[in-house]
Amino acid sequence: QQQVKQSPQSLIVQKGGISIINCAYENTAFDYFPWYQQFPGKGPALLIAIRPDVSEKKEGRFTISFNKSAKQFSLHIMDSQPGDSATYFCAALGGGSNYKLTFGKGTLLTVNP
């Protein structure tokens, strides 16, 4: 049972555009939602995270939007740059565990110059 569904699988955006990646979850007990960024040949690195008590969190060009009633959250990358080209994973944590992350399948983002 896939508890976190991520879309799209891949995304191509022009430099300066907005990249949007969506995730949906099933377990209403999840209470922490991080996004990880992974460059080729590297391990994933935490990019930004949100808890369900807020609907939006912004860090620089990266924003998480959270819709608790719809059980959905999304990552928005404003003014996308070629250096943002990477694989992005959403994840969720909670539901009785404060350390077991459930990951989405990932989105390969390509930002063309």
Next chain:
Amino acid sequence: DAGITQSPRHKVTETGTPVTLRCHQTENHRYMYWYRQDPGHGLRLIHYSYGVKDTDKGEVSDGYSVSRSKTEDFLLTLESATSSQTSVYFCAISDPRTGLETQYFGPGTRLLVL
């Protein structure tokens, strides 16, 4: 990579051969994790440890065993490697002092089982 090293970084082995991957951390984090990453599957938890000699299974633990005799080292063993275990393996760490929910990942080990 947050004071985490993995060895070896690349390995080619044959079916039926035992393989041990090592994760070493210098952060004194209590929790350590082993994940595998496969195209179309994202990251899946194999085993984790919440202290020395304290380990438990993740969602894809069949065919794998782990050991943790020191805080800094977490070993993943494939007792008899199969082609389905060809993957990229990542170690991660976290700690209650800095927030268990924040996991830091190592650089990965790419394993090919022929």
